[in-house]
Amino acid sequence: MSCNGCRTKVEQTLNEIANINATVSLEKELADIEMKEPVETSILQKALLKKGQYILQEIMTHPDGTEEILPPVEISEEDHYHPKIPKNMQNKAGKYFCPMLCEGDKIYDSNVGCPVCGMNLEQIPAPKIEKTVYYCPMLCEGDKTYDHPGSCPVCGMNLVAKSIAIEPEDTTYKEMVKKLKLSIAFTIPVFILSMGGMISNNPLNEILSHQANNYLQFLFTIPVVYFCWIFFQRAWTSFKTWNLNMFSLIGLGAAAGLIFSVFALFFPGIFPEDFKGEHGIHLYFESVAVILTLVLVGQVMEAKAHSKTNTAIKELLKLSPTEATLITENGEDKIAIENIVKGNKLRVKPGEKIPVDGVIAEGESYIDESMITGEPIPVHKKSSDKVISGTINGNSTFIMIAEKVGSETLLSQIIEMVNNASRSRAPIQKLADKVAKYFVPTVIAIAILTFILWKLLGPQPTLVYAFVNALAVLIIACPCALGLATPMSVMVGIGKGAQNGVLIKNAEALETANKINVLITDKTGTLTEGKPSVEKIISLSNEYTPDDLLALSASLNQNSEHALSKAFISKAKEKNTSLSPVKMFVNQTGKGIQGIVDKKRISLGNSALMQTIGITISDKLLEQASKEQLLGKTVSYLAENKIIIGYVVLFDKIKESSKETIRLLHEKGIEVVMITGDNPNTAKAVADELGIDDFIAEALPQDKLEAIKKLQEQGKIVAMAGDGINDAPALAQANIGISMGTGTDVAIESSEVTLLQGDISGIHKVIKLSHKVMQNIKQNLFFAFIYNTIGIPIAAGILYPVFGIVLSPMIAALAMSFSSVSVILNSLRLKNIRL
Incomplete structure (x- = not known):
């Protein structure tokens, strides 16, 4: 009740019920009710709810004078108070109105209370709307966002969703997968039709004429172009903004091949005889289809990665x-x-x-x-x-x-x-894109120069020669091998990592892992097992062995829900210790547990429990326990009746692989820092045991995040290893986040690398794999660019003045294929490396 009007309404409502005389106090918020006959509380509550949101609360007074608040009466949904919303307020979602309509239909901007009756205002309900916006992962225009998915108007990359709303599915990824499936379905027939002619005794050569074969290739290529039209749009955008990238090369090369092939198919007469073979001019529909489909494969993989951007937040x-x-x-x-x-x-x-x-x-x-x-x-x-x-x-x-x-x-x-x-981090610029920034304008300049020189100095018809040779430059410059150089190595490298229990999400993670010089690591679940275990049991009585004490303590913990109870049960199972039934079990919150085991009154807990049952712990025992606690361990005392018969030491065990891994990281010059939410004693004990360079204890998630930011400001390349929800922000901020596969979904989704076995030794494998993959990528790029370096001048006609040779596009296609095969074979060598 908020006003005297409420008090009056409640009092009148109660007095309207038969056999009741009620007096209501606003100050005490109490109703004194006299009844001639018993009336169920639910009847009173229903009557009150019809007049407003008035909840009847019963208080029971016990014989000792203490009061207990009883649970409110359960009322069905239809009996609950639902304020009527005037029709003219339906479109005022989020605003407030007085349920008593003291000022008619007047609405208020905030819940300040009705100025007339003082009652709480009711809010006009509104559907919960969560907006998703999109941003460029390259941050080309800073923090600018867009309302719809699509491509960045500057660099042409896929826009990435930026929202914490839980979406049922990522439509961008789903649509791209659908396009990929259709694109593959049309590309395979084009490839078979084109390459089938090179196979002797191929039945296709007998069924289809060469001309019919070419027309079929054209018909199958058009859908692929349609499904991959976005790449041409991105190329166009990159040229409009002059932010040249891989899409510039792909769009330019694919467009050149398509235009050349279409003109050669429908207007073969405009081409010189030098370009005509036994079956006419060689067409490049299969190159266009394969190039576009391969690029689409890469884009689908990228879309899948981006679709998981918000998964950590959803978790x-x-x-x-x-x-x-x-x-x-x-x-x-x-x-x-x-x-x-x-x-x-x-x-x-x-x-x-x-x-x-x-x-x-x-x-x-x-x-x-x-x-x-x-x-x-x-x-x-x-x-x-x-x-x-x-x-x-x-x-x-x-x-x-x-x-x-x-x-x-x-x-x-x-x-x-x-x-x-x-x-906050833009993706690492791939080496191929860096080269493309200079390579694309160079190719365009060479093509233009080729056209001009052939037009001015070439044989008749000069215009045709100029056009064909300029196109040959663009076709031979099409970065098929360049497009394969990185994804092939990454694909094989990621597969190799998965075979060794290391899941790597992207090429950036592989590149970065080779450069890290600081490793930030969590303690619990990363360096340690992540769960308390019984380290040792000390008997203080001649009547009991440590195994006897384990049986007593584990039996007592059968009925406990405390996390430590699992440690006792696990230890008993490990030693095949049989457990006894427990009677009169008592759980004293914050102290420990008690019960009758084998007709003995057993107590297990901390010093507070011992004090409660009247046991004085000797100074010598307190000193022993204190030494264990200084090492970050937990000590529980075990007593029979009022005599301590022993104590149990529990500890989060260090993983066997942690020490060797840290030694190997030190050999590579990588500094190791442990940041944990645990107390300083435990942190120091673990750091000293493992030889860790430095540690920070009692750290909250933001402390881990700030520590990484400070190191990055110093120019350090930081890796973060963790497994908990509290590690998620740090994993996302680090140059490379490494999560334990045994950890939480949030940590796994926030990281770039997941160690499936939950073993920190996998970090050394990641670094070694990174070195090998980056070395392989650079070799692939060499194969790709050496082909272009040699092929482009020949396509431009540099041999014509001396040898009279004009490079046939058919030869260019074979050279391009050889370059791609070289890249693929070199990438497959990664399968043989030992991690």
Whole structure:
């Protein structure tokens, strides 16, 4: 109730119910009800809901004087209060109005309360709309975005979606796959028709005349050109803006081959006899179709990679709950997360995700914060302790006060950091594109010069010779081998990596891995196993062996939901220890567990539990436990009745491969820095054990992100290895992100490299593979460019004045094919390398 009008309405509503006399207090928000006969609470609640959003809350007073708030009465959806929205307000979505219509149809911009009756205003509901915009991955025009998918008007590359909205599917990728399938379907017949003539006793030569064969090639090539028309558009854009790139070469070469072939098919008489063979002029429809289809294959792979740009963010969004339990003066109510405001009281039940950042007001519980800190052991939280959105409540209910909502929460900030980091870096410019910047204008200049010289100095008909030789230059310059040089090596290299448990997403990752000089690594799940395990059990009694104590502690943990309980159960299974039934099991939150095992009263927990049951821990034992804790380990005491019979040391075990891998990285001159959310003692113990150069402890996701940014500002090439949600922003920001395949989906999607076995030793494999692949790519580029270097002058007619030789396009096609075969064979050599 917010005003005296509410009080009056509630009082009148209750008194209208038969056999009831009610008096309502606004100040105390209480209703004193006298009943002649018992009336069900649900009847009272339904009557109130018909008049407004008034929730009846029952409070039970126990004999000891304590009060307990009972759950609100369950009411069906149709009985809930639904304010009527005037028809003239239907198009005012997001605005507010008074449900009492005190000022008629008047609407308000914000929920300031009705100026007449003081009631909370109701918001006119609106469908939730999330807009997706697109941006160029090369950031040609800075942060400029576009409303629709397509190509960048500057460089012609595919625009990439920039949105955190969860899309059911990526339509761009789906459409490109469809085009690729159709393009392949039409390219294969063109290839067979063209190359079939070179095979002796080919039945096609008997069925089809040469002319009919050419017409069929033309008909099958047109659909391929249609499906790949976007490449010609990109080429045109690159020339308009003079931002020359690979599409400039592809569009120019394919267009030249297509135009030449079409004219040669329909107007063969305009060409000199030198260009005519036994079956007329050689056509290049198969070259056009194959080139365009190969380029489309590369673009589909790129589109698939871009379609996963937002996948990490989608996985993060799944962590955020959609609703919360709001505690009001009238009871409890389920509300959407976006409607939570600062200061709201929220109830969080066992197993629920914490809706927003805040502080515990009442109660205590164990919170699983592994998705934020990366640490596997749930953290005990009590009154006044901070809690974080997206983390998971353990086995107790508590009430929290919302402090940070919406974009202010840590989870929202992580989402934003991943989003910003993933789009803040432009893709590494491929070597072929760098060369193309100079190569394209050079080819164009040579073609123009060829045309001019043949027109001025060539034999008759000069115009035809000039046109044909200029086209020959463009055809022979078509970068078929150049287009294969990088993707072939990358394809084979990625396949080789996958065979060795290393998944690499793109060529940029392969190139960058060869240059890294700093490795930032998480601790939990990367250098360590990522889960606590029983390291040792110390017996302090002559009656019990360590195995006896394991049996007692594991038996007791059968009924526990605590994360540490799994460590005891796993150890017992490892040693084939039989477990006994437990009676009178008690879980003391924040302290430990107790129960009857084999007729013995057994307690397992921390010093607080020992103090609770009246046990004094000796100074000597405290000193022993302190030494273990300084090494970042967890100590649990085991007691029978009121005597400590031993203690258990638990530790997140270091992976066997971690030490050798760090040694190999040091040999390559790579600095290793560990950044972890764990405490300094644990961090130092792990760093000392592994010989790590430096470490940062108690780090939040933004701390990891900032550390990487600082190193990058110093000119360092930084790799980040991690496995948790808390590592996602850092993985996205690093020059190369390396995730453990045993980690979270968010970490995997935020990284460029995934180590399937979850073994850090894979980093050394990545670096070695990177070196070999980059070496192979440079060799391929040599084969591609040496062909162009020799072929273009010959196509321009440099041999004609001395030898009278004009390069036939047929010879140019064979040379181009040889260049492509050289690139393919050289790339396949990568299959033989040992990682």
